[in-house]
Amino acid sequence: MAKKAESGGYARLKGDLAQKTPGSFYVLYGEEDYLRRYYLSMLRRQLVDGPTEDFNFHRLTSENFSMQVLSESLEALPMMAERTMIQVDDVDLFALPEDDRTQLAALFSDIPDYACLVLVYADFKPDKRKKKLWDAMEKNAVLAEFAYQTERDLTAWIVRHFRAEKKNISPALCGYLLQRCGSSMTRLDAEIAKICAYSGADDIVRADIDAVVEPTLEAVVFEITDALGQREFDRALERLSVMLKLRAEPIAMLGAVGSHMRRLHAARILQAAGKTSQDLAPLCGVAPFAANKCFAQARRLSDRFCAQAVLLCCEADRQMKTSYDDPARILELLILQLAEEARHD
Structure with a gap:
């Protein structure tokens, strides 16, 4: 996949959520699991949040996945709601038998308007040699990659998170925190919470980080x-x-x-x-x-x-x-x- 297409899918997902108009088919993947989980939870809140969530949310994994279960989940009408959401976690669809892949390609091309199918992968490696399935996925799905963020993006994100806790941190200290923690937003989120709980001052200093953050x-x-x-x-x-x-x-x-x-x-x-x-x-x-x-x-x-x-x-x-x-x-x-x-x- 070209990088342009990947970033375009990420932007499309953010736009759909900003306008509160989720589409029918998404593939969410990439190494930055914090962002992947964040946008997945936003999709779920917009699609099936409410008292009937248990009836309208269907989750499939390698343990319970089958073409029959997927088909039935897509065909299930929403109960007292407008949409249903079908989440499939880390199932290698390209490894399925040819008949199943042919059926999948047809399903991908005709997802009901009331349903939203979301395929979720930590490591997404589509076998593009299975052309019929890949073409149907590429044509109909929004392919949103959650890659590691740049230092500039992470710095801005760290500043916002401290600000939400009424704390201030300088860009230089953001760089030091990144050096100690690495780029995982999941770990950074936990470490920011620890620093804020430890520091009683409005401004974060290096000693606060050294006191509670164990280096990777x-x-x-x-x-x-x-x-x-x-x-x-x-x-x-x-x-x-x-x-x-x-x-x-x-x-x-x-x-x-x-x-x-x-x-x-x-x-x-x-x-x-x-x-x-x-x-x-x-x-x-x-x-x-x-x-x-x-x-x-x-x-x-x-x-x-x-x-x-x-x-x-x-x-x-x-x-x-x-x-x-x-x-x-x-x-x-x-x-x-x-x-x-x-x-x-």
């Missing part, structure tokens, strides 16, 4: 690599101690380090090819703002270091899986090896 594993790994790139080796070891205190398995910590090193290596390759962070984000499956920071970080490191770092992470992974050594010690040795590589870079 990825955030600490980024800080370690950033310290290595700036030759601040003591700081890298200090952040390692922070990482070891997080409630995560050593193999997950090592995985986070390895993933970040591979992203840096990929960034160096893209930079040599004249590409930008916009190319890194979809390649590595990270948010745009995280790709920007990774791209900037990679510029301070050499190709040799990034390539060697990946090899060292692979060797540490092998040791952690095959040896009886202390996993924490393996991690510590890895960071020391990376520091030594950076020192001679």
